[in-house]
Amino acid sequence: MTTWMTILGIVVFVVGLLFSIAWHELGHLTTAKMFGIRVPQYMVGFGPTLFSRKKGDTEYGVKAVPLGGYIRMIGMFPPGDDGKLQARSTSPFRGMIEDARSAAFEELQPGDEHRLFYTRKPWKRVIVMFAGPFMNLVLAVVIFMSVLMGFGINTQTTQVGSVSDCVISASAKTDKCPAGAKDSPAKAAGLRAGDKIVTFNGRAVPDWGTLQEQIRRTTGPATLGVERHGAKVTLQADLIENKVARTDGHGGYVPGEYVTAGFLGFTPASGIVQQTFGQSVDRMGNMVTQGVQSLVQVPGKIPDLWNAVFNGAERKQDSPMGVVGAARVGGEVFSLHIPPEQRVATMLFLVAGFNLSLFLFNMLPLLPLDGGHIAGALWESLRRAFAKVVRRPDPGPFDVAKLMPIAYVVAGIFICFTLLVLVADVVNPVKLT
Incomplete structure (x- = not known):
């Protein structure tokens, strides 16, 4: 299966x-x-033609290799300086220019003089x-x-996933409590896994980002409004300063970088949450920004790609991926043991x-x-x-x-x-x- x-x-x-x-x-x-530009061909794919049909002055078709596509327009390049196609030169560079110019005019027909791209x-x-x-x-x-607005995405919520037993710096290499460590403020306040924090110091916290920001800005006494098994509970916590991971401003963390900020001591639960229009636009903006950054960083990732191919190095998760790799990931998405709607949503995200x-x-x-x-x-x-x-x-x-x-x-x-x-x-x- x-x-x-x-x-x-x-x-x-x-x-x-x-x-x-x-x-x-x-x-x-x-x-x-x-x-009014004449287009002789509209093709999806490269290589041998599998199917084509001519309608009007354009041939529409599908080719064997689904790695791209093209349309052919008449007159992509202007004629040479003398107004005519120049003879083939012995210079390789001049030859490239003239070959390109010739291809732009190879299907020129009577009446096309006013249907050229360059004009x-x-x-x-x-x-x-x-x-x-x-x-x-x-x-x-x-x-x-x-x-984002219809299916929702897997994101951290204001529900408590787990409560830290003690205060540990985020830079520590262990999550075990050392001898004599103080209880975390969350544990001392009586916060439990499954609780949903709805207010912080009397202010509503609609999402994890808002709650996280308020926690990091606070040291000292704080009031938590919690929903527990359908009942409303008020808890008093005493937040302290601690070394925590630096956020990247997009819901993630910067590896190896830390800041000193307010600390409560719990891990948020994750769930599928539908996004509002504003949240969706914000996430789209972040995706575009990350896409531009990834494109700029591509040259610097070539050595890692080379090592992954020829030296047996580990392939990094942010490594550039082609059509074959993306198709493979698409296959893995449909084989995941997750609800069907999440498979569809993940596949749509991949295509987007x-x-x-x-x-x-x-x-x-x-x-x-x-x-x-x-x-x-x-x-x-x-x-x-x-x-x-x-x-x-x-x-x-x-x-x-x-x-x-x-x-x-x-x-x-x-x-x-x-x-x-x-x-x-x-x-x-x-x-x-």
């Missing part, structure tokens, strides 16, 4: 992946057609290239908000996270990514505006094709990194904890 559920989880993730790719390319397609105003090109990543962002936001990553990654201002074309259009706009201000001749379209040598280098780096992640996902995968 576990094997079948794992296979089902992988299949569900792959379907979600294909939909995300198709959704991304749909953004490019619809905006390109809206601005559109820069702001229109920005919209066409931004529409794909934006579709992924929209899908990520819709899924995240639906899960993939879409958020697609958005952030594609917004990098590097060719051949969408962000590279956006940067080229913006640069052209600035260049033309500057020429107009200083009364110089219009410099014309910015020739993005001249950046193709850099694009090939970037693509090569991406391919090598993708292969390293792929091997790591196979031989030393990230596993759910």
